[in-house]
Amino acid sequence: QSSKLKLWERPLPPHGQHTTTFHYLNQTSWRPTSPSFPFTIMEVKKDQHTSPPSEMIPIVDLSNPDEELVSRAVVKASQEWGIFHVVNHGISMDLIRRLKEVGSQFFELPETEKKAVAKPDDSQDFEGYTRNLKYTEGEVWAENLFHRILPQSCINYKYWPRNPPQYREVTEEYTKETKKLSERLLGFLSEGLGLRHEALKEGLGGEKSEYVLRINNFPPNPQPDATLGLPEHTDIVALALIVTNEVPGLQVFHEDHWFDVQYVPSSITVTVGDQILRLSNGKYKNVLHRVTVDKEKQRMSWPVFVDANPDVVIRPLPELITGDNPSMFKPIVCKDFKYRRLFKLPVD
Ligand code: OGA
């Protein structure tokens, strides 16, 4: 329940600031082919919200040769929205196509086969396959697969599907690419704090930080108004790098409104989570978001979560703390932080 979150765990950027100038860096190099272009902000009918039409989720072209400009765009988007799309991100469309293919094939398997990687009932961890498809009002509506993909020493292949047979190879290739991309983004965000490129990565535990793949399957729901695919939340990790199929459903809370996140073909959607909020001493926003479900269409998404090592102390990076910029957050060991957030206990 978001009302239990502290004020600064919610994205509350100052009013009247609009991000219109940097949506399309190097626009000419990126030509969307989807008929849904140009993007529009679709109004969310639930909950009174209307969206100023001039605003949309920032899109950053990572292939722009002006690295400074790219860095600034990532920083600005993370400060103001806590979410942005990256295009020309360097991960091949063929690899993303194969990632989606093996994930979709897994979810198409009969229930008994999916149960081969089920999360055990008595498990204290999140890894494995789970399913929650009930017609109950207010319930979530999704099936998910969760497993770690890095570091190697944390991988439990018990939770990696053996069927389809290419699942492992494709996932390993995608892991390497998302690691590169996330380190580049963390580098920009570190520079935006006036720090060395490696500062945030090191703050998350360096090579010991953990990467987790989640595959969300949101089948069509006959009663979509009564149900959410995922209720509103902020991610308790550092960053999420999200690939989706073409069915929209993600919504973000920004300046008092719920915005539909447009599907941008070939993009990866990046969300800033609680850990980056804390390490940056509140400079970067952990975006509040949720997923709606569709009456007719199946939505799928593939977030990779970049997570601190469980033994790392999550705290504002010490270089940031000065008399003028006192620490907004108490240090807390990552695994305790996540436990408290998962069980909705207060965190200072
Ligand atoms: C999540 C999440 C977004 C999406 O898995 O935490 O927010 O687009 N997913 O499915």
Ligand code: NI
């Ligand atoms: Ni999320």
